[in-house]
Amino acid sequence: MSKNIIVTGGSGVAGKWVVADLLAHGHSVLNLDKVPLTALPEIPGASGTQTGRVGSAARTLITDLTDAGQVFNALASTTALRDLSPSLRSEPIDAVIHFAAIPRIMERPDNEVYRVNVMSTYNVLDAAAKFGIKKVILASSETAYGIVFADTYRDPVYLPLDEDYPADPMDSYAMSKLVNEVTAKAFHTRTASDIYCLRIGNVIEPHDYAKFPEFFKDPGWRRRIVWSYIDARDLATAARLAVDTDGLGFQVMNVAADDVSSDLPTAELLKRFYPNVPVKRALREFETLLANDKMKRLLSFAPQHRWREHVAL
Numbered sequence: 001m002s003k004n005i006i007v008t009g010g011s012g013v014a015g016k017w018v019v020a021d022l023l024a025h026g027h028s029v030l031n032l033d034k035v036p037l038t039a040l041p042e043i044p045g046a047s048g049t050q051t052g053r054v055g056s057a058a059r060t061l062i063t064d065l066t067d068a069g070q071v072f073n074a075l076a077s078t079t080a081l082r083d084l085s086p087s088l089r090s091e092p093i094d095a096v097i098h099f100a101a102i103p104r105i106m107e108r109p110d111n112e113v114y115r116v117n118v119m120s121t122y123n124v125l126d127a128a129a130k131f132g133i134k135k136v137i138l139a140s141s142e143t144a145y146g147i148v149f150a151d152t153y154r155d156p157v158y159l160p161l162d163e164d165y166p167a168d169p170m171d172s173y174a175m176s177k178l179v180n181e182v183t184a185k186a187f188h189t190r191t192a193s194d195i196y197c198l199r200i201g202n203v204i205e206p207h208d209y210a211k212f213p214e215f216f217k218d219p220g221w222r223r224r225i226v227w228s229y230i231d232a233r234d235l236a237t238a239a240r241l242a243v244d245t246d247g248l249g250f251q252v253m254n255v256a257a258d259d260v261s262s263d264l265p266t267a268e269l270l271k272r273f274y275p276n277v278p279v280k281r282a283l284r285e286f287e288t289l290l291a292n293d294k295m296k297r298l299l300s301f302a303p304q305h306r307w308r309e310h311v312a313l
Contacts, residue, residue, distance in 0.1 A: 009100030
């Protein structure tokens with residue numbers, strides 16, 4: 001069934017894949033971003049009816065999500081593709097996928113990273129609650145665990161990282177993501193809506209696989225992200241399945257590929273770089289250290305894209 005979906009940050013690296021996937025599966029999408037969505041990637045094998053060029057498939061409403069007035073107005077706006085469309089009436093919104101954010105530290109001052117990420121998320125959740133939108137998908141981050149952007153290399157309490165891990169970040173970006181999860185839980189308590197927070201691993205687009213041979217030359221380069229990754233196409237599928245899966249209430253789920261982004265076995269990576277970290281369970285030869293079991297169980301999702309399909313060893 002076709003749904004009306006608002007995507008924030010749909011012009012970004014991950015967001016454009018989410019928009020393309022939703023359109024390819026027959027949904028109507030309005031993109032909220034500060035810059036236009038100029039090109040959509042192709043989603044091969046999709047069975048939906050809306051594919052093709054961005055001009056005929058998705059519209060961007062330029063929106064500052066830190067401005068509550070703009071957010072409330074945007075969530076009540078028409079989803080029509082053009083100003084001369086047959087109907088310009090506002091249609092009920094079935095779901096919001098909130099991917100807009102400052103994506104990392106060191107791009108802007110720390111207080112700005114925190115302010116933008118926290119206030120934009122609050123505004124989206126507040127508007128969705130007050131408009132009665134019953135499904136919100138939030139982009140959280142693997143950084144929430146506190147390992148990625150710590151001041152120095154930091155050993156995890158245990159591995160693999162799962163959703164029960166005692167997250168304790170120290171940086172502005174990861175703090176903003178963890179605060180957003182707490183905010184999401186509060187809005188779920190208020191509304192009983194489905195709000196799913198996706199702790200996303202390092203997003204890899206198809207062209208990024210060309211970088212992997214360089215990664216392999218220095219196995220420790222990606223230790224801060226415990227060698228996690230998720231193909232942008234798989235992330236888009238996960239977001240769509242989250243929209244289509246109802247009744248889970250408030251959830252936090254890791255989104256990661258099944259394997260590590262290294263040519264070394266997981267056991268070797270642990271031995272070299274995390275020798276003193278307890279390992280909670282037996283791991284497969286190249287198994288991810290950002291546990292994706294919960295995502296698979298709740299969303300019936302299995303990642304389809306692995307770096308070994310793209311990189312010659």
